Every structure is written in structure tokens, then in C-alpha cells.
Amino acid sequence: MTERRRNATRMEIADEAVRLFVLQGVTATTAEDIASAAGVSTRTLWRYFRSKEECVRPLLAAGIELATERLRAYWRGDGSFAHAISSFDDPGTVAAQPIEALRDLVRLSREEPGLRAVWLESHFDAEEVFAGVIAEGTGRSAHDLTVRLEAGMLNAALRVAVEDWAGQPANPQGPPLGETLAAALLLVAQLFETGSAEIPAGGRMLRLPAIGPAATGDSPVRRITD
Structure with missing residues (x-):
């Protein structure tokens, strides 16, 4: 089985897991239910995932991989940090x-400890x-x-x-995901554009270097709102 096919199978399992969790609850849904709905054997499911809750991880990984691609493209010189941010609001990308x-899944993670653990672990990674x-x-x-702090932000x-x-009503008038992500990252860009900052750290001063275009005078806030 090719890597592409394996990834597709993992995503199919994830889709079915979320659908069943919504339909009948996490507790009532078994690994056998998920495997049957995804058209794979239970043995195959356990080969990919450690638990039934873990089955949803590919959905989370897809979004994190997208963010990583956008950020890496910025540092390769393919665009400004503002451009990397605005790409999250691209309907084609989000679609x-x-x-x-x-x-x-994110809504379920509020009430289901097992899913919340997967959600938080994905962001930890x-x-x-x-x-x-x-x-x-x-x-x-x-x-x-400083790098770890920037990554944390x-x-x-x-x-x-x-x-x-995810907490907003699912309707056409609600804010789309890409717009929400772009707005949040713009706030981070406003922190990055200030150049460097000094903060006290255990009795010594810690200098935080700018990681965005601010170092060259290119303001991500101006660029994204032009």
C-alpha cells in the first residue's frame, strides 16, 4: 500500500470516527464500529491508532501541516509574513x-476527555x-x-x-475558519513587528529578536491591511 493510500485510509477512518462520535456518542462507539464504517478491518485500525479517540488525529494533523507549509514558505522567501497570514483566508485553501x-471534533473535545487529550497532544507536538x-x-x-516562546505564541x-x-454557530453568516485564523495570526504579527523586546528573566534581561519582516522594516500589519 502506497503512503498516499495509507494517508487516505487514515483520513477515512478519522472522518467516520467523528461522524459516529457525533451520532451515537464516544462511549457508545466502538473501534469495531469505526473500522466497519471506514471499510477496514479492526486489525488495520489498531495498526494505525492506539485508541478509538486517537482515530481523529489525522483531521488535526492536516490543519497543522497546512500551517507549517505556510510558515515555511514565508521563511524560504516565497512571500512576506503578512502573505503567509493572509493565505489562511484563501477560500480554496480552507475548502x-x-x-x-x-x-x-473540536466541539466534542470540550466534553470528552479522551478527545480533548488528543487535541491538546496534537498541539503539543x-x-x-x-x-x-x-x-x-x-x-x-x-x-x-526565544524560539520556543515564539513557537508557543x-x-x-x-x-x-x-x-x-468551532464555538460559533455553523451558518453562512458566521466567520469562516480562514478569516478567524488570519485574524489571530495578525495579532501575533503585531507582536513580531515591534522588532526586539527586553523582558526580565530570573534577574537578567532576555532579548526577544523579531522573527518577522519587522527586522527589515517591512510591517506585516501594514502589508496585510493595504
Whole structure:
């Protein structure tokens, strides 16, 4: 089985898991139910996932991978940080994601500890990925405190934005996911554009370098609102 087919199978399992969790509840849904709905054997399901709740992880990974691609493209020089942010509001980009399943999953994670654990663990893993992207783009170590703080800000902005979007009524008049993500990241960009900041850290001063276009005088706030 090719890697593409394996990824497709994992996503099919994730879609069916969320559908069944919404339809009959997490407790009442078994791994056998999910495997049957996805057209795979229970043995195959356990080969991919550690628990029935873990089956939803591909839905979360897809969004994190999208964010990583946009951020890495910015540091490769393919566009400004503002452009990376505005790309989250691209209808074509967001349309390619399993939007309604993601909304249902994030809503369920509020009440279901098992799903909440998967949601938070996914973002815990994402923070390390974002730190790697920032370090790669700025020539610093992924273990630097400032890099980890910057990655944490990006990660928190994305997580809170998705949770806020999922909590809104699902109707055409509601704010789309891409717009919500772009607005949250714009707030982060406003922090990055200020250049460097000094904060006290255990009796010494810690300088936080700007990771965005501010270092060259290119304001992401101006660029995105022009």
C-alpha cells in the first residue's frame, strides 16, 4: 500500500470516527464500529491508532501541516509574513480541509476527555514543529528559549482561533475558519513587528529578536491591511 493510500485510509477512518462520535456518542462507539464504517478491518485500525479517540488525529494533523507549509514558505522567501497570514483566508485553501468534521471534533473535545487529550497532544507536538520551522528560518536553535516562546505564541494563536471558530454557530453568516485564523495570526504579527523586546528573566534581561519582516522594516500589519 502506497503512503498516499495509507494517508487516505487514515483520513477515512478519522472522518467516520467523528461522524459516529457525533451520532451515537464516544462511549457508545466502538473501534469495531469505526473500522466497519471506514471499510477496514479492526486489525488495520489498531495498526494505525492506539485508541478509538486517537482515530481523529489525522483531521488535526492536516490543519497543522497546512500551517507549517505556510510558515515555511514565508521563511524560504516565497512571500512576506503578512502573505503567509493572509493565505489562511484563501477560500480554496480552507475548502480543501475537512471543515465540518473538524468543527464537530473540536466541539466534542470540550466534553470528552479522551478527545480533548488528543487535541491538546496534537498541539503539543505542533509546537515542536513550529519551533523547528522558526529555527530553520532564522538560523537559531530550536531549543532557544526565544524560539520556543515564539513557537508557543503561534501555536496558541492557532489553537484558540480554531476553538473560537468551532464555538460559533455553523451558518453562512458566521466567520469562516480562514478569516478567524488570519485574524489571530495578525495579532501575533503585531507582536513580531515591534522588532526586539527586553523582558526580565530570573534577574537578567532576555532579548526577544523579531522573527518577522519587522527586522527589515517591512510591517506585516501594514502589508496585510493595504
